Amino acid sequence: MSSRPKVIGYLGPQGTFSEQAARLYQARLMDGQVLLQPFCSIMELILAADTGRIHQAVVPLENSLEGPVALTLDMLAHEVDLKMAAEIIISVRHHLLARKGTVLSDIDRVVSHPQALGQCRAFLQTRLPRAALVTASSTAEAAKAVADSGSKWAAIGNAAAAAVYKLGILASDIQDNRANATRFCVLGKEDCREPTGDDKTSIVFSPRQNRPGVLYEQLAEFAGRGLDLTRIESRPAKSVLGEYLFFVDIAGHKTAPDTAAAIAAVAASSSFFKVLGSYPRWKEQ
């Protein structure tokens, strides 16, 4: 019997930042048998991994300007039984894309996702003050619309979208704020069991609400052992207003004795608790 290829899902269509993250992850796996498959929504993508239709899903988790992706966090906490096997961080670089031969002074319409249009406001106001701004459901959809149009349109999108839809790059790095990065996680039925020496562990918990200061005492389990928390994110517990879940990322693998002891203590003082997984810290290569 020949082995079936592993399928990794991402948020499509082709040419999105999610596809760029999935390709980076695929390259690091060094497994020629891995296929990428686009999905139409984050919910569909996560459910496909949870039901085993795909091997893993590459899902957006947080952005440095927009904050957490609430749907991803809420599904991880409440709806699925999935582990984080990796993180991927990519810089969001926006370019102005147009059909080849078009010049900047021709452009009378700019199409993109509303967030991308918002993130390039200064460029649009100074360089294309008379262009109409039109929204699309993703930067890749915008690039496709420009490729299909006969007019003097431009899209805001990434270099991958330019390649997929055979567009030229009229202007590079047109975003207002250079600190625009998105963190993705790779979700599947297993996390990364073997420590690499530079790992992170993600947990989610809800402190027992019976007395003040419980969260502080829970954080003391980490601080007292010298464990660094790289992120604390709160989400509503969906029970009553004022009860929260906390998503905490800890520097270190869950099998390290100190980390394991801190996690066990937090689990014991929580009304809800899940280890989302241990995985190598992302490094640029």
Place this chain on the structure above:
Amino acid sequence: MSSRPKVIGYLGPQGTFSEQAARLYQARLMDGQVLLQPFCSIMELILAADTGRIHQAVVPLENSLEGPVALTLDMLAHEVDLKMAAEIIISVRHHLLARKGTVLSDIDRVVSHPQALGQCRAFLQTRLPRAALVTASSTAEAAKAVADSGSKWAAIGNAAAAAVYKLGILASDIQDNRANATRFCVLGKEDCREPTGDDKTSIVFSPRQNRPGVLYEQLAEFAGRGLDLTRIESRPAKSVLGEYLFFVDIAGHKTAPDTAAAIAAVAASSSFFKVLGSYPRWKEQ
């Protein structure tokens, strides 16, 4: 000279949950000279208070199911100089509204805000499985559309919208989850200077990122003094991925000696710090 009436803004149109919150606040002010004015967007509403065009703005802050209103938090931190003078918490109760004389078996279309449709999914699936679901920009807009239509349509909205648009209530409390509450804040140039004996104080800060455990030490300033934190919410600092602002609510007025000392210590160890204000804890009357 006669005194000009104070204007309090809210997120319109008439019949929204925001208007309901603004009316509750207006009733407690016991000032016959207060007028309410609807605004089209949260951004416009907050800017109107910041520039002094209106006296105060009633703005949504968080919902027990959906989480924080990111735009409100980000504008309070980064863009305006406003104080929280009050909080208002209302239960979100969804009803099925239709023109008078319509019965449930007539309904072939249900119009509402996508969140309201989502929050009433079980009712719609069991009681109106064949009705088409149509989205509107707010529950009040949905009620208006039903009032204007000649057909067998229904809206999901609140009792105030039924009154404003002269609709009947075909079914009450149709939401799946009863724990649906929204917390609003009242923003203006001044917070509530006089302690009432049961107050909260809201601050926002970004811990200095120079070493691990800073946030934990900052929380120790409250825990060590027996001060209860009723909420911790993180938002991206909008500088680099992994730096966060924390919105913290403390039980107690900022003028109480322990609270003042804890706040001063947190300010000293933060790269960014603001007191958003002290205000009475909301109580049902």
